[in-house]
Amino acid sequence: MIDDANARIDALVKSNPVVLFMKGSPLFPQCGFSSRATAILQHLGVEFESVDVLQDQGIRQGIKAYSDWPTIPQLYVNGEFVGGSDIMMEMYESGELAQLFEGTKAAS
Amino acid sequence: MPMAADEIAAMIRAGIPDATVEITDLAGDGDHYAARVVAPSFAGMPRVKQHQAVYATLGGRMGGVLHALQLTTAAQ
Numbered sequence: 001m002i003d004d005a006n007a008r009i010d011a012l013v014k015s016n017p018v019v020l021f022m023k024g025s026p027l028f029p030q031c032g033f034s035s036r037a038t039a040i041l042q043h044l045g046v047e048f049e050s051v052d053v054l055q056d057q058g059i060r061q062g063i064k065a066y067s068d069w070p071t072i073p074q075l076y077v078n079g080e081f082v083g084g085s086d087i088m089m090e091m092y093e094s095g096e097l098a099q100l101f102e103g104t105k106a107a108s
Numbered sequence: 109m110p111m112a113a114d115e116i117a118a119m120i121r122a123g124i125p126d127a128t129v130e131i132t133d134l135a136g137d138g139d140h141y142a143a144r145v146v147a148p149s150f151a152g153m154p155r156v157k158q159h160q161a162v163y164a165t166l167g168g169r170m171g172g173v174l175h176a177l178q179l180t181t182a183a184q
Binding site: 032033064068069070071072081082083084086087090091 | 155156159160163168170171172176178179180
């Protein structure tokens with residue numbers, strides 16, 4: 001069961017350039033931190049895949065082990081774990097996040 | 109059972125001895141905190157590793173009894 005969730009997480013992370021694991025959907029976030037993460041990505045005009053962990057208990061637990069990160073939301077870009085909403089906010093304010101996505105567009 | 113600000117700060121300091129820790133109780137409800145952790149030993153560590161180091165000091169409470177901890181880290 002855990003291995004199954006891990007394989008599904010791995011597939012999601014590796015098959016999408018930008019993935020946000022969150023509580024709720026971008027239209028109806030179910031937590032302030034997920035809402036903030038969504039707002040940052042939308043403000044940067046980034047296309048992203050979102051995964052609602054509230055709809056999938058396997059992924060909800062599995063994602064924490066996958067990245068060794070205890071909380072949700074979690075952002076992955078080009079298969080790499082970037083961070084949670086605090087790191088996203090810091091990187092947004094410093095301009096690093098915009099740079100990261102410019103790299104993504106250039107690569108695709 | 110929510111955690112007290114002092115308890116959070118003490119756990120972080122115990123795990124990262126050179127850390128300066130400031131805790132702010134965001135909502136005044138003992139459940140939503142912001143922490144700023146500055147530790148010279150963070151120098152050269154990526155942000156994710158710095159945050160993971162802080163979470164490690166909380167021994168699994170983060171995401172459990174400690175629901176909301178806005179975290180900022182820096183080396184200085």
